[in-house]
Amino acid sequence: MVGMTSTAADAPRSPGRPRSVRADEAIIDAVLDLLADGQTMEALSIEAIAARAGVGKATIYRRWPGKDALLRDALRTLKGAPPVPAGHSVREDLITLLSSVGSGNRDARAMKIMPCLVPEVHRSPEQHRLYEEMIEPRRQVMREVLRRGIDAGELRADLDVDVCMMMTGPMLMQKLLRWRPDIDERELAERVVTAVWGGMATGPARP
Amino acid sequence: MVGMTSTAADAPRSPGRPRSVRADEAIIDAVLDLLADGQTMEALSIEAIAARAGVGKATIYRRWPGKDALLRDALRTLKGAPPVPAGHSVREDLITLLSSVGSGNRDARAMKIMPCLVPEVHRSPEQHRLYEEMIEPRRQVMREVLRRGIDAGELRADLDVDVCMMMTGPMLMQKLLRWRPDIDERELAERVVTAVWGGMATGPARP
Numbered sequence: 001m002v003g004m005t006s007t008a009a010d011a012p013r014s015p016g017r018p019r020s021v022r023a024d025e026a027i028i029d030a031v032l033d034l035l036a037d038g039q040t041m042e043a044l045s046i047e048a049i050a051a052r053a054g055v056g057k058a059t060i061y062r063r064w065p066g067k068d069a070l071l072r073d074a075l076r077t078l079k080g081a082p083p084v085p086a087g088h089s090v091r092e093d094l095i096t097l098l099s100s101v102g103s104g105n106r107d108a109r110a111m112k113i114m115p116c117l118v119p120e121v122h123r124s125p126e127q128h129r130l131y132e133e134m135i136e137p138r139r140q141v142m143r144e145v146l147r148r149g150i151d152a153g154e155l156r157a158d159l160d161v162d163v164c165m166m167m168t169g170p171m172l173m174q175k176l177l178r179w180r181p182d183i184d185e186r187e188l189a190e191r192v193v194t195a196v197w198g199g200m201a202t203g204p205a206r207p
Numbered sequence: 208m209v210g211m212t213s214t215a216a217d218a219p220r221s222p223g224r225p226r227s228v229r230a231d232e233a234i235i236d237a238v239l240d241l242l243a244d245g246q247t248m249e250a251l252s253i254e255a256i257a258a259r260a261g262v263g264k265a266t267i268y269r270r271w272p273g274k275d276a277l278l279r280d281a282l283r284t285l286k287g288a289p290p291v292p293a294g295h296s297v298r299e300d301l302i303t304l305l306s307s308v309g310s311g312n313r314d315a316r317a318m319k320i321m322p323c324l325v326p327e328v329h330r331s332p333e334q335h336r337l338y339e340e341m342i343e344p345r346r347q348v349m350r351e352v353l354r355r356g357i358d359a360g361e362l363r364a365d366l367d368v369d370v371c372m373m374m375t376g377p378m379l380m381q382k383l384l385r386w387r388p389d390i391d392e393r394e395l396a397e398r399v400v401t402a403v404w405g406g407m408a409t410g411p412a413r414p
Contacts, residue, residue, distance in 0.1 A: 118323075119323045160402045166376070172376060176328075177328055191367055191369075197408050
């Protein structure tokens with residue numbers, strides 16, 4: 001099942017763009033509006049999406065084979081493209097990636113939708129897969145930065161890459177659970193990277 | 208507003224315990240059943256709780272001043288008492304605490320209720336406060352272990368305690384978002400502590 005978001009998400013917003021692109025955008029927008037209004041992914045129907053987007057069901061089915069493919073594209077549009085790290089310093093790149101957790105996009109609906117995805121993930125393997133597909137591009141960027149650091153000799157050769165990728169955990173706690181409302185995201189990202197960079201044990205000074 | 212969970216939660220389950228304790232337990236159970244069935248904290252009514260528990264509303268109001276106090280006690284009962292670390296090694300204690308994130312209790316309803324609390328936390332400052340009160344006893348245990356490590360000279364004196372407490376983040380990602388279904392919790396806890404203990408930067412070997 002291949003969706004078609006890229007046309008909707010990447011198209012420049014110009015009044016002259018084709019009618020089909022505008023329909024794609026309206027459909028994706030309708031999905032995100034309904035999710036932000038508290039609809040669950042499970043309960044969401046093609047009928048409701050069509051009504052909200054002001055198109056016929058056939059228009060949706062011409063573009064997406066089914067609800068899952070449409071949801072996948074809508075969630076990817078919501079997340080936006082993964083951040084592109086500057087590539088100068090591994091440490092700075094990690095801070096950039098961590099700062100962008102849950103705030104990489106400017107869509108106000110994201111803060112309503114993302115926390116609601118947590119219970120959804122537990123509902124079925126399909127919902128879990130949709131979530132995984134949404135975040136995999138970001139995981140990939142993080143993995144590459146860590147591997148670059150190892151190759152450059154900045155990070156230890158025996159680095160537990162899989163676990164270090166979970167440095168995003170504190171950022172998610174902050175976004176999803178408002179863990180420390182008194183610390184802003186950029187500061188938290190710096191402090192997380194600093195803590196993990198230098199380690200907890202007594203010994204060498206931090207960089 | 209002071210709740211009364213301790214009587215319900217701490218009482219040994221014996222057929223001879225007083226009727227009032229059994230009523231407390233039935234009421235707390237009813238709250239947790241309703242939450243596990245998908246009721247939101249906001250929508251939960253004293254009427255529905257009373258009906259499910261098989262008691263009158265007056266019985267509930269004699270024990271709790273209102274819904275918030277009852278919810279607080281129900282969530283604390285669900286979480287159970289925070290784990291008591293053995294106190295021999297800071298490293299082992301941290302692994303124990305991390306392993307217990309989201310799995311410190313044996314109540315099957317927890318895995319249904321906890322993910323659903325994430326959107327709730329965003330609903331109002333009151334809901335957020337209920338969440339904070341539920342987890343604060345656990346935060347306190349973690350804070351004490353880290354401070355003990357600093358005092359003993361095992362952990363660096365300039366440790367960022369607030370941020371290191373967020374090592375629970377990867378564990379929560381695992382529980383709430385099934386981040387790495389292929390890694391079990393004890394193994395993940397050990398790997399997180401090892402990664403943060405020794406740091407990422409090239410340099411000294413890990414302990």
